[in-house]
Amino acid sequence: MTTAAFMDIVSNSxxxxxxxxxxxxxxxxxxxxxxxxxxNHHGKKKKYxxxxxxLLGVLxxxxxxxxxLTDLAAKYKTYRIAIPFQRQVLTSDxxxxxxxxxxxxxxxxxxxxxxxxxxxxxGDGIFAVDGDQWREQRKITSHVLASKVLKDYSSExxxxxxxxxxxxxxxxxxxxxxxxxNDLLMKAxxxxxxxxxxxxxxxxxSNSTEESAKFTRAFDDANTLIIRRLVDITWKIxxxxxxxxxxxxxRNMKVIDEFVYKVIQLKIQQTHNLKxxxxxxxxxxxxxxxxxxxESNEQDPKYLRDIILNYVLAGKDPIAIAMVWFIYMLxxxxxxxxxxxxxxxxxxxxxxxxxxITNIADFDARVxxxxxxxxxxxxAALSETIRLYPPLPLDVKTCFSDDVLPDGYNVxxxxxxxxxxxxxxxxxxxxxxxxxxFKPERWLDQDGCFHPESPYKFTAFQGGPRICLGRDFxxxxxxxxxxxxxGCFVFRLSNENNVRTYRPSINLHVDGPLQICVFNRFMLHxx
Numbered sequence: 001m002t003t004a005a006f007m008d009i010v011s012n013s014x015x016x017x018x019x020x021x022x023x024x025x026x027x028x029x030x031x032x033x034x035x036x037x038x039x040n041h042h043g044k045k046k047k048y049x050x051x052x053x054x055l056l057g058v059l060x061x062x063x064x065x066x067x068x069l070t071d072l073a074a075k076y077k078t079y080r081i082a083i084p085f086q087r088q089v090l091t092s093d094x095x096x097x098x099x100x101x102x103x104x105x106x107x108x109x110x111x112x113x114x115x116x117x118x119x120x121x122x123g124d125g126i127f128a129v130d131g132d133q134w135r136e137q138r139k140i141t142s143h144v145l146a147s148k149v150l151k152d153y154s155s156e157x158x159x160x161x162x163x164x165x166x167x168x169x170x171x172x173x174x175x176x177x178x179x180x181x182n183d184l185l186m187k188a189x190x191x192x193x194x195x196x197x198x199x200x201x202x203x204x205x206s207n208s209t210e211e212s213a214k215f216t217r218a219f220d221d222a223n224t225l226i227i228r229r230l231v232d233i234t235w236k237i238x239x240x241x242x243x244x245x246x247x248x249x250x251r252n253m254k255v256i257d258e259f260v261y262k263v264i265q266l267k268i269q270q271t272h273n274l275k276x277x278x279x280x281x282x283x284x285x286x287x288x289x290x291x292x293x294x295e296s297n298e299q300d301p302k303y304l305r306d307i308i309l310n311y312v313l314a315g316k317d318p319i320a321i322a323m324v325w326f327i328y329m330l331x332x333x334x335x336x337x338x339x340x341x342x343x344x345x346x347x348x349x350x351x352x353x354x355x356x357i358t359n360i361a362d363f364d365a366r367v368x369x370x371x372x373x374x375x376x377x378x379x380a381a382l383s384e385t386i387r388l389y390p391p392l393p394l395d396v397k398t399c400f401s402d403d404v405l406p407d408g409y410n411v412x413x414x415x416x417x418x419x420x421x422x423x424x425x426x427x428x429x430x431x432x433x434x435x436x437x438f439k440p441e442r443w444l445d446q447d448g449c450f451h452p453e454s455p456y457k458f459t460a461f462q463g464g465p466r467i468c469l470g471r472d473f474x475x476x477x478x479x480x481x482x483x484x485x486x487g488c489f490v491f492r493l494s495n496e497n498n499v500r501t502y503r504p505s506i507n508l509h510v511d512g513p514l515q516i517c518v519f520n521r522f523m524l525h526x527x
Contacts, residue, residue, distance in 0.1 A: 046410045049089060052079030058231050063504060066393050066422045073423040078407060085233060086113070087415045090394075092424045095406040098456035100397055100417060102464030109134075111398020113416060117229040120253050121222055123302065125310030137307060141469050144289060151473075153287035154196045155369070158477045161192045162484045164205050166360075169489055173518045178494045182324050182514040185481075189320035190216055192477070197311045198263050199288030211259065218255035223317065224505045225249040230396075260309065264301050267294050314470055317507040318391035319477050324510050325389040326382060326482065328500055329438050331493045331516070336381060336440060337486065341521065343377035344487040359522060360488050367487065372479045378486075379450045380443035382478050383458070387431075388438065390460040393422035393508045421459040422508065430457055490519040 052072040058081060061068035072079055073092035081088040091097060100108045109130035122128040126137040144150060165188045172179045187204035194202050202212040225245050229235040238246040271294045290308050298304065330337035348366035399415040411417060428435045431442070445451050455463030461471045468474075494515040503511040 047408060049078050049080050049409045050076055051082050052076050052090075054082040055084065055231070055233075057081075058083075062231065064501070065504060066420075066502065066508070069394070069420055070423040070426055073420055073427060077429075078405070078409065083231075083233065087412060088418065089399075089411055089415050090418045090420060091405075092420050092427055092430075093407055094424070094430060094454065094456045097419045097424075097459055098454075098463065099406050100419065101456065101462060101466065104403065105464050105466075107400050107403055108397040108417060109400065110396070111400070111416070113398060114396050117235075118226065120249065121226050121256075122310055122313065123306030125306040127310050127314065138469070140307075144292060145469050145473055147292075149287050150196070150289070150292075151476075154192075154473070155476065155480065157195050158192050158480050159484070161188045161195075161205070162481055163364075164188070164191075166484060166488060168205065169485070169518045170520065173489065173520045173523075176517075178515045178517055180513040181327055181491070181516040182510050182512070185323045185327075186220075186320045187216075188481075189316050189323070190219075193312050193316040193319070195288065196315070197289045197308050198260075199267065199291055200263055214255055215259040218252040219312075222249060222252040222256060223313075223507065224503070224509075225252065227504060227506045256309075257305070260305050261301055264290065264304050264308075267291060268299060268301075271295055313506075314468075315474070315477075317509070319474055319481075321389070321391040321507055321509060322382065322386055322474075322478055323481050324514060325508075326385040326478075327485075327491050327516065328493075328510065328514060329385050329388075330381075330486070331491050333438055334492075336438065337491065339440075340378050340381050340482070341486055341490075343375050344483045347371045347374035347378075348483070348487065363487055363522075364484070367480075367483050372476065372483060375479060375483065376444065376448055376450045377440060378479060378482055379475065380440040382475070382482065383443050383450075384438060384440045386460045387425040387458060388436075389502075389508055390421035390425060391507050392460065393502075394418050394420050395459075395462065419459060424457070424459055488521055490521055492517045492519070 052075070053068070057068070058065065069090060073090070077093045078089065078091040078096055081090065091100075110128060111130070115128050115130075118128040124133060126134060126141060129137070165184055168184060169179065171177075184205065191202050191204050194200055202216065203209075204212065204216055225248060228245055232238075232245070235246060238244045239250075242250060267290050271291070289311055290304065293304055293307070330340065344367075348363065348371050395418065397417045397419075399411045399413060399417055401413050403411050405411060424430060426435055434442075443450055443453075452458075455461060455467060461468035461474075494517050498515075500514060501511050502508045
């Protein structure tokens with residue numbers, strides 16, 4: 001027996017033993033200790049949300065956890081999950097969400113529990129901190145993302161990587177081969193975001209080095225492993241003993257950190273060299289985010305590591321995930337795929353000209369920033385996809401002091417309060433009886449123009465002071481990908497009966513490969 005196999009057995013034994021202990025304590029904790037806390041200092045009975053599930057129910061339904069939480073949300077709107085040593089409140093009520101994210105924002109933050117869980121991956125980056133650290137990084141992030149230089153640079157990077165992806169799809173169309181669009185879009189987005197953030201070409205889509213491929217695998221695996229900590233109350237023990245999933249996470253983080261710190265040190269050295277050379281050489285100034293920080297004299301490798309990895313995590317997975325689900329939904333609804341394609345073509349063609357777009361090169365020249373802005377149906381279809389398949393399916397806040405939510409129920413200091421974008425997108429009391437339908441038209445007014453929904457109803461980009469600063473950036477990249485791909489190709493599932501679901505992770509990744517047949521749209525429409 002190998003050492004690794006032995007340690008896995010030990011890890012599983014500890015987990016099973018701990019689970020039985022936890023189940024034994026569960027009744028005592030919730031129905032005795034917790035019940036005694038249900039009165040305030042005046043002796044008045046407090047009102048708490050109903051308990052919808054226990055830790056055992058969560059573990060049993062772990063692989064389909066968002067379905068499980070959605071079913072509970074349809075029944076309770078807001079409910080508790082009984083997890084020993086933690087207090088979890090989960091809500092899909094827009095009134096509660098607005099209160100948490102905006103009205104009483106100061107009372108709800110990431111908190112120590114969430115920061116401890118995410119620290120190995122995110123460090124002290126913007127998505128894992130509160131208070132002054134968060135305000136400082138948000139101010140910097142707002143400035144960086146508002147930069148026209150970064151906007152132009154990132155748009156060029158995304159277009160170039162979309163062209164690379166399209167070459168692969170063209171070859172598949174010409175040879176009648178299927179492609180795994182999930183894998184390709186993940187690689188294309190990782191290449192794009194890493195270039196924008198670090199100024200480094202990973203080139204995962206074609207000739208990636210073993211080093212960059214190893215980093216990408218480690219980054220994706222770390223995302224999946226770290227989310228387990230939300231339900232694994234033994235993770236700190238396993239981390240201390242370096243066994244099981246925590247040992248695997250440690251190995252992945254070593255790969256990530258070695259690669260990232262190497263890039264940072266190289267960037268710092270390059271910046272020093274440029275400053276030592278003539279002023280003409282300074283024209284070689286880089287536009288990536290890391291260079292921006294280094295050139296502003298920020299030289300702390302740990303700080304740079306944390307802030308840049310947060311950028312990559314925030315951009316890479318959400319954009320790729322949204323695109324994969326988008327193409328999947330268009331395959332499931334070919335009539336909507338054609339509407340999207342028509343919208344793209346109409347926006348790309350100057351209606352004052354009679355000339356038709358007859359080839360890809362001509363099409364590319366027409367897909368400008370101005371044309372992207374005109375693609376209202378595309379914007380609606382993307383938003384509808386994100387409503388049903390939000391890249392971040394749940395978000396966690398910590399209650400800092402005892403409070404009462406708008407629904408009249410109490411929450412306690414230290415409660416983990418989660419709102420559920422995945423569940424909320426499927427609630428009939430929010431979206432109507434057709435909530436489960438893929439219906440882009442719900443986002444359009446009578447003139448066919450896109451109209452946004454309340455961020456406390458459509459919660460994929462948060463709301464209030466923490467509303468996602470990269471929302472417009474994300475939509476711009478999603479529309480670039482979509483226009484340049486769907487404007488040129490027709491997509492079909494290799495198996496029309498294939499129904500896909502997600503895998504457990506921080507983000508809502510499609511589970512496994514998504515095999516697609518690709519057809520050249522220009523060839524299909526030739527007489």
